[in-house]
Amino acid sequence: EPEVTQTPSHQVTQMGQEVILRCVPISNHLYFYWYRQILGQKVEFLVSFYNNEISEKSEIFDDQFSVERPDGSNFTLKIRSTKLEDSAMYFCASTRGYEQYFGPGTRLTVT
Amino acid sequence: GQQVMQIPQYQHVQEGEDFTTYCNSSTTLSNIQWYKQRPGGHPVFLIQLVKSGEVKKQKRLTFQFGEAKKNSSLHITATQTTDVGTYFCAGKRQTSGSRLTFGEGTQLTVNP
Incomplete structure (x- = not known):
């Protein structure tokens, strides 16, 4: 069964550094998402992406964040200058209809 | 903004007992989805209600x-x-495109 993959599984970075989180959505899916989940808390929507552009973004998704689909398979989330409060699990998800398929996540630790 | 609240936050049951989690939205929803997240895992879609x-x-x-x-x-x-x-509900507002707003989740533990 096809699945969403994410790399790396764990990223440790220093405050102020840039990080890029990578996702490979399921190949025939059209909508892509990034969510984050701070440890023990709920899943929070960051951004949705369709037809090579952002379709919606949340209040969390400020100028420090950006997304790209640099080629036909990858979908990336960049955080320009990480803060301590960016430490969380970041999930990528994709869908063709309404059922969102989540990747295994990248645990980002900002020190 | 839209809020989705879920109760209870935690539920401990003995195997064989029933379990219920409740979800309430501050706004009318287009549809609602339910996801399950195993410890250390990622959310997995269960169902959509429309x-x-x-x-x-x-x-x-x-x-x-x-x-x-x-x-x-x-x-x-x-x-x-x-x-x-952990069982999460996730609501989609009628005007929100495909954005899902997740509830806080109910963490279920089952004692054998």
Whole structure:
């Protein structure tokens, strides 16, 4: 069964550094998402992406964040200058209809 | 902004007991989805409810969507240890495109 993959599984970075989180959505899916989940808390929507552009973004998704689909398979989330409060699990998800398929996540630790 | 609240936050049951989690939205929803997240895992889609008053069943799981499309529930009959995890509802507003707003989740533990 096809699945969403994410790399790396764990990223440790220093405050102020840039990080890029990578996702490979399921190949025939059209909508892509990034969510984050701070440890023990709920899943929070960051951004949705369709037809090579952002379709919606949340209040969390400020100028420090950006997304790209640099080629036909990858979908990336960049955080320009990480803060301590960016430490969380970041999930990528994709869908063709309404059922969102989540990747295994990248645990980002900002020190 | 839209809020989706879920209760209880935690539920501990003995294997074989029933379990229910409730979800309430501050705004009318277009539809509601339910996801399960095992400890250390990622959310996995369970079901989507679209119609007012809709009831759907998946084996021991029963999902309901309220008449006003602002609340929902998930009921598990005769829990098993494999039911352990956090159950999230996620609502989609009528004007929000495909954005999902997740509830806080109910963490279920099942004692064998």
